[in-house]
Amino acid sequence: MRLTTWLVMIALMLPVVPALAQERPYVSTARLEPGAILREEMGAIRDANAKLEGTIRKAQADLEEVARLTMQDEREIQIDQLFVSLREEIYVILDQLDSNSPFSDALNRAREGTLVLRAWYQRQPENYPNRDASIQQLDQAVSEYADLNQNLQEGRAVAQDKLAAVIRQHRVVIQQMKIDKVQEALASARAVVDGLNDITHKIGDIETRTNEALAMPNPIPN
């Protein structure tokens, strides 16, 4: 393209340039809409939970299979694989419930943002439009987020506890198998597997709380 063509194009653009150069708000690329993230991350947690439920069901069926095996080595390999796969599933859940996970970040962002808005409304004069109703609504949102955070911490504690149980019982069960206490070993393994349902129930609670928080009438106007 010839230089003169460029100059004509620049001349045509000049009236637009001041508009582009106007003051723009300071927006970090990291600024995100917490509601959308909560919804998205909840979906990921729900998927991981469904996978864990599937693994629990499969593990229960596998244990019945192991009971029918006659070779000790084969039984040990099966039990070993079962415990390792359970452990990996719990790691995935723990990552998602971590205090620095995207879900936790979105929850804290929503809660802190709501607190700032509530403080802003509180600083306004009493006759500011919808002041008290807005404060009341934001208070309710803060309370929902606090409950959800409590649920999240409980879920993390349950998952951590169950992981410790899986690791502890893994060793116990393998040792029991070696001394031919197969039925006792399988009973211990079944107890561990059944106990994992506590995690799936807790995540169910988190999901219910998240849906309640998200269903609130526009807690964070963006």
Add this chain to the structure above:
Amino acid sequence: MKEIYSNNEIALPANAPTRIILSWVPGSPNIDVLCFAVGAGARVPGDEWLVFFNQPRSPNEAIQLGLQGQRAALGIQPDRLPGSVQRCLIMVVPEDDRGFGGVRDLSVDIQPPGSPVLRYRVPIPSRGKAQLVVELGRSMRGWRLRAMDQVFEVGLAELVTRHGVAVSDSPAPSPPPVREARPPSPAPVPPARNARPPTPAPAPTRADPPPRRRRRRLLRWVLVLLVLTLAGGVGYYLYRPFPLPAAGPWLARLQDWMPDTGPPPVVADPPAVSDPERCGLDAETVMARYHQLGNNYLKISEVIEDGDALRSSLSRQLRELELVCPEPFLAANREQLEILAELPIPGWFAETQLLSLCMGALNDRVQAQLEQSNPVAVTRRLTAQADDYRRVESDLTNIARELAYYRNKQERLQEAFRTHLDICAQFE
């Protein structure tokens, strides 16, 4: 030999080849090493810009791949790459169907010309089918190399098509693959792979413009940018209803747009607030402090987001580590704790509260003036001023919300880095 870690960056000279050697432990499944030389949209400018075992050289021999056993050596000479190539993505794809399950001790030795060798021990992911381990990219200051650990859930075939390589089902007319040069792995023979590396369809080679034309084109762009910048500045000066902000924040903002290539940005201490309940500032000071706040908020955001990315990377590395934590790992955690401890987020949060109060007062004042009878020209000016004040007030509320979140995130990050150090201390 110096160790580097995920997200570490180094500058590369462009006029000599940088050697990148990937090696993994014998007994691990074989790994395919691929280099995508990509341009806009992370797509290759032509099929010839995917370098892998079946096509071990790119045009101009800018990228060359050599394979021997559990080693792959890449030589990349940036100044031979055409302008259409912005980045080179070096990826690894295990041949084993279990993904990275059986891979052990994958390391990348980087030897820039005239510099000592740097070793990057790649954190092996527990999931995924492919991993981006090294990225070379153009930056404002020349070529840079970055250690990466980005995992992909897609296999080789999809990875290749995603980067714009045409996949042909029919075998290439070229001589048979050089794959035989690679001795078989001593590991048990893995099951046959579902996805063989696709053969790039023959594509016409794109000739790069001659250097003189390239220089002229570059000069033209520089000229255009210069004129646009000047015109923008003049336009801003003529149309702006506010006095221009000081040059400092603009420069700092420009720096924030640049890619992060150095130490974390320095966040200034907030101005002292004598009485947070009362605004004693004039409009001009409020605006100047708003810009100061805005720039420092962006820097805080950068420090926190970088810290979070590093936390995530260090957590992954911690899982892969042997019982003893290496010193660079400990140093990275300690350094982050220091950076976070010095971040004056509460002070800047208090500043948002004061400026929000001031902006409310300014808004009220303009509103009162608007309610008097004024000539139309004055009313227009007051309306424009009210618009600006309202926008700034809204922005201040958003910044306050973000800073409140960052204050909270700062504590959670500190806790995470302290936990890393505690875990390492337990194994000492």
